[in-house]
Amino acid sequence: MSNGAGALLEILRRQPEASRSELAERTGLARSTVGQRLELLSALGYVEEAGPRPSTGGRPASTVRFKPDGGVILALDLGATHCRLAVTDLNREVLAEVSHELPIADGPEQVLGRVRTLLLALLRRARRAPAQVRAIGVGLPGPVEFASGRPVNPPIMPGWDGVDVPRLLSAFGAPVLVDNDVNIMALGEHREHWPQCGDFLFIKVATGIGCGIITGGRIHRGAQGAAGDIGHIRVPDADELCRCGNRGCLEAVASGGALARRLSAQGLAVDDARAVVEAAQRGEPLAVAAIRESGRTIGEAMAGMVNFFNPATLVIGGDLAHAGDELLAGIRGAVYERSLMLATRELRIVTSQLDEAAGVVGAATMATDGLFDPARVDALAARAVSAG
Amino acid sequence: MSNGAGALLEILRRQPEASRSELAERTGLARSTVGQRLELLSALGYVEEAGPRPSTGGRPASTVRFKPDGGVILALDLGATHCRLAVTDLNREVLAEVSHELPIADGPEQVLGRVRTLLLALLRRARRAPAQVRAIGVGLPGPVEFASGRPVNPPIMPGWDGVDVPRLLSAFGAPVLVDNDVNIMALGEHREHWPQCGDFLFIKVATGIGCGIITGGRIHRGAQGAAGDIGHIRVPDADELCRCGNRGCLEAVASGGALARRLSAQGLAVDDARAVVEAAQRGEPLAVAAIRESGRTIGEAMAGMVNFFNPATLVIGGDLAHAGDELLAGIRGAVYERSLMLATRELRIVTSQLDEAAGVVGAATMATDGLFDPARVDALAARAVSAG
Numbered sequence: 177m178s179n180g181a182g183a184l185l186e187i188l189r190r191q192p193e194a195s196r197s198e199l200a201e202r203t204g205l206a207r208s209t210v211g212q213r214l215e216l217l218s219a220l221g222y223v224e225e226a227g228p229r230p231s232t233g234g235r236p237a238s239t240v241r242f243k244p245d246g247g248v249i250l251a252l253d254l255g256a257t258h259c260r261l262a263v264t265d266l267n268r269e270v271l272a273e274v275s276h277e278l279p280i281a282d283g284p285e286q287v288l289g290r291v292r293t294l295l296l297a298l299l300r301r302a303r304r305a306p307a308q309v310r311a312i313g314v315g316l317p318g319p320v321e322f323a324s325g326r327p328v329n330p331p332i333m334p335g336w337d338g339v340d341v342p343r344l345l346s347a348f349g350a351p352v353l354v355d356n357d358v359n360i361m362a363l364g365e366h367r368e369h370w371p372q373c374g375d376f377l378f379i380k381v382a383t384g385i386g387c388g389i390i391t392g393g394r395i396h397r398g399a400q401g402a403a404g405d406i407g408h409i410r411v412p413d414a415d416e417l418c419r420c421g422n423r424g425c426l427e428a429v430a431s432g433g434a435l436a437r438r439l440s441a442q443g444l445a446v447d448d449a450r451a452v453v454e455a456a457q458r459g460e461p462l463a464v465a466a467i468r469e470s471g472r473t474i475g476e477a478m479a480g481m482v483n484f485f486n487p488a489t490l491v492i493g494g495d496l497a498h499a500g501d502e503l504l505a506g507i508r509g510a511v512y513e514r515s516l517m518l519a520t521r522e523l524r525i526v527t528s529q530l531d532e533a534a535g536v537v538g539a540a541t542m543a544t545d546g547l548f549d550p551a552r553v554d555a556l557a558a559r560a561v562s563a564g
Numbered sequence: 565m566s567n568g569a570g571a572l573l574e575i576l577r578r579q580p581e582a583s584r585s586e587l588a589e590r591t592g593l594a595r596s597t598v599g600q601r602l603e604l605l606s607a608l609g610y611v612e613e614a615g616p617r618p619s620t621g622g623r624p625a626s627t628v629r630f631k632p633d634g635g636v637i638l639a640l641d642l643g644a645t646h647c648r649l650a651v652t653d654l655n656r657e658v659l660a661e662v663s664h665e666l667p668i669a670d671g672p673e674q675v676l677g678r679v680r681t682l683l684l685a686l687l688r689r690a691r692r693a694p695a696q697v698r699a700i701g702v703g704l705p706g707p708v709e710f711a712s713g714r715p716v717n718p719p720i721m722p723g724w725d726g727v728d729v730p731r732l733l734s735a736f737g738a739p740v741l742v743d744n745d746v747n748i749m750a751l752g753e754h755r756e757h758w759p760q761c762g763d764f765l766f767i768k769v770a771t772g773i774g775c776g777i778i779t780g781g782r783i784h785r786g787a788q789g790a791a792g793d794i795g796h797i798r799v800p801d802a803d804e805l806c807r808c809g810n811r812g813c814l815e816a817v818a819s820g821g822a823l824a825r826r827l828s829a830q831g832l833a834v835d836d837a838r839a840v841v842e843a844a845q846r847g848e849p850l851a852v853a854a855i856r857e858s859g860r861t862i863g864e865a866m867a868g869m870v871n872f873f874n875p876a877t878l879v880i881g882g883d884l885a886h887a888g889d890e891l892l893a894g895i896r897g898a899v900y901e902r903s904l905m906l907a908t909r910e911l912r913i914v915t916s917q918l919d920e921a922a923g924v925v926g927a928a929t930m931a932t933d934g935l936f937d938p939a940r941v942d943a944l945a946a947r948a949v950s951a952g
Binding site: 329374387389396398399401404483488514516558 | 566567592707716717762763775777779784785786787788789790791792793794796797798800801808810864865867868869871872873874875876902903904906907909910911946
């Protein structure tokens with residue numbers, strides 16, 4: 177049962193400022209309760225006085241507002257070979273940011289040790305102290321048990337299986353939330369550009385293929401946290417051997433990695449997804465054709481998901497999305513042709529606007545969502561009341 | 565913001581009785597507020613005194629409880645050719661029930677007129693007055709815009725497109741909620757047998773094929789309310805013409821209707837899904853083989869959904885589910901073989917336990933969920949406070 181502190185903070189995070197009587201009216205709380213809860217939120221550093229509002233007669237109403245500089249968030253997007261790290265304020269505005277080469281296969285101790293050093297330097301650059309860190313969000317390139325923050329049999333992360341990632345980042349004394357990269361990219365893109373969209377899919381097409389699912393503003397994780405793992409859907413009539421041991425998986429046929437292997441065998445010098453896109457941008461006919469075909473294959477697989485889930489928006493991200501229309505045209509064609517008319521009537525299929533920033537924006541979003549979860553804020557307020 | 569009335573009712577609906585101090589503790593409301601809200605709930609007819617609880621010393625605590633006979637629910641499951649109607653108490657216990665031939669193609673005025681007559685007879689049988697009806701839940705065999713209760717281009721319901729179903733049942737003076745049959749079957753089966761299951765799918769295999777999706781205890785409807793419409797997913801290498809105008813749809817290949825057509829062409833006298841199942845139960849080899857193959861085809865299509873959605877439980881219902889193991893074996897084989905190991909590690913695939921009652925149980929569940937929605941109860945309580 178809510179005591180109102182969380183609900184008040186939710187309102188203040190969504191508008192520039194509010195008077196106490198507006199807050200009482202919108203929450204149904206007594207004015208005295210509003211005042212008491214605001215004191216607690218102010219002691220936590222999350223709200224502050226905003227001064228009097230110009231009055232239309234009578235005594236001017238004093239207002240309060242959310243305080244974005246009441247702490248900082250650390251946002252970590254760890255990929256297969258690179259990391260992107262950011263310090264943001266409590267509104268997820270980036271204060272300092274860095275990208276760095278950092279092979280995830282170096283293992284958790286070495287990678288997270290290096291990350292800690294980079295984060296301390298970033299905090300200095302942002303002129304903030306480590307003690308000001310309020311929450312940490314981490315995206316990893318593999319499956320994660322969200323409740324514990326531990327990777328689960330991650331295929332490209334040797335040494336990370338079952339590792340307690342929050343413990344390895346506990347030096348900052350802030351809660352650490354960990355999820356897989358596609359989920360946080362979906363969350364970032366959704367919150368930043370599609371916040372009103374109730375049913376949203378984000379498909380990452382890079383070395384692998386994965387999907388993040390947002391419904392009712394939340395990530396759909398599924399029973400084992402495996403939801404969105406579309407890379408191993410079977411493609412009809414395909415026979416390519418997949419790293420998972422099956423044949424004909426979507427990822428083995430249509431990912432950037434698969435295209436790089438196929439084009440290399442045809443004599444084109446491309447080692448990875450980015451090189452394939454560059455070749456297509458140079459106008460290499462083989463690369464252009466391969467990307468279009470890949471879009472079509474992905475679209476055919478997604479047509480079933482679109483019927484099943486009925487999303488309003490489907491965003492395509494990841495390295496291969498840089499091929500732009502080549503990839504998109506294939507996906508759109510196949511989805512519109514093969515999904516039910518009712519399910520595609522208002523469906524938008526577009527490329528990611530956040531692009532390479534989707535991961536850190538999503539990590540910061542996950543961290544602030546956890547930090548300002550109304551039930552958590554209520555519990556903090558209740559503890560403060562009983563302690564005081 | 566909650567005023568507590570809805571939350572109190574939620575608690576009382578889940579346990580046999582509670583004392584006022586327990587309720588105050590669990591909700592965080594002041595004891596005086598608890599007393600005031602309970603008076604309102606009692607005036608609405610939803611709670612009553614349960615008398616003193618045996619005491620372990622000191623004054624015995626008086627308790628209150630939910631009052632299942634504080635009104636009745638009408639539950640309507642309207643199929644293509646038959647209807648099933650029930651009067652239940654507020655705990656969804658069936659007080660009287662009837663099944664009746666009633667072709668949906670007779671059109672809304674005639675069908676709902678007949679339904680009203682049948683419901684009045686059922687109420688008499690249950691010794692309840694029409695004025696005691698608190699809510700009505702309706703399942704229809706086609707797509708429905710849930711917010712308005714209007715069917716949307718329903719393929720087998722001539723004359724029903726856009727019809728205001730709640731208005732045609734307004735004589736009972738109670739709120740009317742309408743959804744498609746597969747959604748309410750999923751809701752009924754979930755609440756009755758899998759209430760703890762977070763991610764749940766119910767697949768109906770009958771004349772057509774559809775899927776109900778439950779996540780976090782709620783029906784996932786999707787952007788246009790079309791979620792779960794898996795009957796038109798494309799089956800690789802299939803060419804059968806579907807009623808939707810495409811070729812190779814799952815429904816055109818593997819539904820009971822498709823099997824009946826195919827077996828008839830092979831000389832077996834079966835007109836519909838039920839006849840196909842009866843033939844299989846008699847041991848007709850053609851029918852047995854066709855049902856197994858249908859299971860395999862459905863399973864191959866579902867393998868992708870299982871990777872995507874990662875459900876914990878997948879229930880198979882509808883007429884063809886009466887074929888039991890023949891259908892189930894095919895579905896299980898294909899799903900376990902083609903889905904990711906992580907997604908199927910704890911996946912259960914079973915047949916419906918509610919079977920033909922799934923629709924009415926689901927309709928009653930939808931009606932009580934709407935009636936006792938905490939926000940709605942809070943609003944009623946707030947109105948009573950300001951009126952009093």
